[in-house]
Amino acid sequence: MSKWITEAPLDLNALLQETEDPASGALVIFTGTVRNENDGRPVQGMTYEAHTALAEKVLRQIEAEVLERFPVRRCRIQHRIGALQLGEPSVYVVVRAGHRAEAFQAARYGIDEVKKRAPIWKEEHYITGDSRYLDGTPLQPPQKEEYPE
């Protein structure tokens, strides 16, 4: 299973183990889950698709930025792709820090950047049998300092 993008159900325990840190007194976990309605339309599931190679690079980069920009000690981000049912987690942002304030801020930054920059798309499936791709954020043209080799 890939470390950043996976078709398998996300494993929070594995992420918690991976980020274990006795010097951290705060652990913030953000997770996004599949909601049962959108714009008033009942939803029955969601399909996530990624440009996997680029998405892995972007998530890795965001983890590195979180550690650079905030006084936090651990950050892991993982996103699921494929067909998800209602309530299933689609993404985890796990941050551990000495104290809670920076852990909350860093996790917020992490998920906000994922939503803006990760090449991932959602197709929402409605109980009426039809589906649609959700509108999103255009990716910015390449900036070498943002996606270094």
Next chain:
Amino acid sequence: MRVHVVFYGRLKQDTGTKQAVLDFDAQALTVRDVVDRVVTQYPALRPLLDTVACTIGAELVSPDQAVRDGDEVGLLPPVSGG
């Protein structure tokens, strides 16, 4: 030159396909040339172009980026992960 084009997200619906193989006679090619050919072949993409980003392999690239024989060019609509 042969270029593999991959459509992501809603662009698969707009084109009706996941990918296309395009052959070019040109000796030198840019991403812009590839996109021009793609919209000629799939006119439904034209109104979306302002919001479409391009990749070669795992790199986001600018329209001026050179494309080589065998490259895989991705067309990426606005993203909606999370």
